[in-house]
Amino acid sequence: MGVAIWDGARLCSGLRMNKIDLQHDALTRYLATLLAAYFELLPVGRILQYPFIMQIDDAIYQPDIQIVLRTNPAELSDTxxxxxxxxxxxxxAPESTKRDHGDLFAAYEQAGVAEYWIVDGLRHESRFYRLGDNGRYVRVSEEADGHYRTPRLAQFRLNVSTLWEAPLPGPLAIGAMVRAMVQRESN
Structure with missing residues (x-):
């Protein structure tokens, strides 16, 4: 039986627990729903969400969202x-700024994660990075129309300004957006 420890911010039972706020929860849910709808229409991959583990050698990471394409050679188990x-x-999240922009940036870059997206609802800022030929991340901006496109997800367009809407679109609106996105890009 674990011992509960109060550290002034969160209740733990022998495990490190990250704090999130409502905005973090809403943004994560929005992105996960958007990507799940995309993969339902174009089943080229899948999403995995926190606390699902990404293990690189002896290091263990738990990204908020992982995208794993069918062509990815990594071994995917149940855990x-x-x-x-x-x-x-x-x-x-309020307590993860330094970790997301620093420690995880360096770790994901070194591990060979092809793209790293940082979504900062506190600052209404998104950053998209792709591994360059030299194995280092290069920052990539959204296009002039305000959408971010990744070469890894054909027909996917992330309308960056949508990330800062309050409230964020719900599942029905997201489904319609993704259907329109895929149809538009198919024409």
Whole structure:
């Protein structure tokens, strides 16, 4: 039986528990629903959500969202991805800014995660990075129309300004958005 410890911010039972706020929860849910709808229409991969493990050698990470394409050679078991995800997404929480922009940035880069997205609802800022030929992340901006497109997800367009809407679109609106996105890109 574990011992509960109050550290002034969270109740733990022998495990490190991350704090999140309502905005973090909403952004993570929005992105997960958006990507799940995309993969339902175009089944080229899947999403894994926190606390699902990504294990690189002896290091264990738990990104908010991992995107694993069918072409990814990493071993996926019921409990962990052993190898690098294709895309890792971290939604910045009040206590995770330094970790998301620093420690995890360096770790994911070194591990060979092809893309790293940082979504910061506190600052209404998103950053998208892709591994360059030299194995280092290069920052990539959204296009002039305000959408971020990744070469890893054909037909996927993330309308970045939508991330800052209050409230964020719900599941029905997201489904319609993704259907329109895929149809538009198919024409």
């Amino acid at each position: 962990a991805l052993r190898g690098a995800a294709d895309i890792c997404i971290e939604v910045v």
